[in-house]
Amino acid sequence: MRKGNEKPVIDKALEEHREVLSSLANLREKIKFAAEMIAQNLRRGGTVFFCGNGGSAADAQHLAGELVGKFLRDRPALAAVALNTNTSVITAVGNDYAFERVFARQIEALGKPGDCLVAISTSGTSPNVVEAVRAARGRGMLVIGMTGAGGGRLAEWCDICLEVPSHSTPRVQEMHLLVGHIICQMVEEALC
Ligand SMILES: O=C(CO)[C@@H](O)[C@H](O)[C@H](O)[C@H](O)COP(=O)(O)O
Numbered sequence: 001m002r003k004g005n006e007k008p009v010i011d012k013a014l015e016e017h018r019e020v021l022s023s024l025a026n027l028r029e030k031i032k033f034a035a036e037m038i039a040q041n042l043r044r045g046g047t048v049f050f051c052g053n054g055g056s057a058a059d060a061q062h063l064a065g066e067l068v069g070k071f072l073r074d075r076p077a078l079a080a081v082a083l084n085t086n087t088s089v090i091t092a093v094g095n096d097y098a099f100e101r102v103f104a105r106q107i108e109a110l111g112k113p114g115d116c117l118v119a120i121s122t123s124g125t126s127p128n129v130v131e132a133v134r135a136a137r138g139r140g141m142l143v144i145g146m147t148g149a150g151g152g153r154l155a156e157w158c159d160i161c162l163e164v165p166s167h168s169t170p171r172v173q174e175m176h177l178l179v180g181h182i183i184c185q186m187v188e189e190a191l192c
């Protein structure tokens with residue numbers, strides 16, 4: 001690595017991160033609404049499903065873990081499932097049907113009216129995430145999208161779309177985790 005290149009990359013990333021972070025307060029009302037909706041669904045016995053690809057798959061399983069385990073408080077377990085964690089299901093459905101179906105098929109198997117899907121995609125256009133959202137809507141589930149600027153195709157299908165105003169995948173992912181943590185804290189406080 002050339003030393004001369006190191007600083008601009010770091011500085012640029014930090015600057016972009018700060019810039020996107022400072023605009024996140026504009027999502028305050030939508031975040032609050034999403035947390036209230038999730039808390040209401042869980043209170044009524046629903047399950048929160050999460051899905052995403054790559055870094056968003058990591059976010060999905062991270063956030064499901066916060067709800068099943070605990071975020072900050074010791075309290076009863078909350079019903080949450082990340083749809084990107086079962087490799088046997090994903091490889092079987094991907095191989096026998098299509099990769100676009102890997103999350104939708106699980107929604108068809110497990111989703112019920114009154115459940116919630118949190119669909120995470122920085123572009124908002126990943127076909128397997130879009131298919132999951134369509135399947136969830138078809139089953140009367142509440143759908144919350146977490147996307148980048150514009151919301152892509154997810155924006156058309158979600159009940160609430162939390163759009164981070166950036167086209168940079170890593171910067172959007174960094175904000176998704178922050179927004180997800182805020183939602184987990186609000187849900188935990190509302191229910192316990
Ligand atoms: O983590 C990163 C990039 O920061 C990648 O793994 C990234 O998540 C993948 O390219 C995903 O396939 C992107 O999908 P999406 O966010 O557009 O739905």
Ligand SMILES: [Zn+2]
Pocket residue numbers: 055170173
């Ligand atoms: Zn990443």
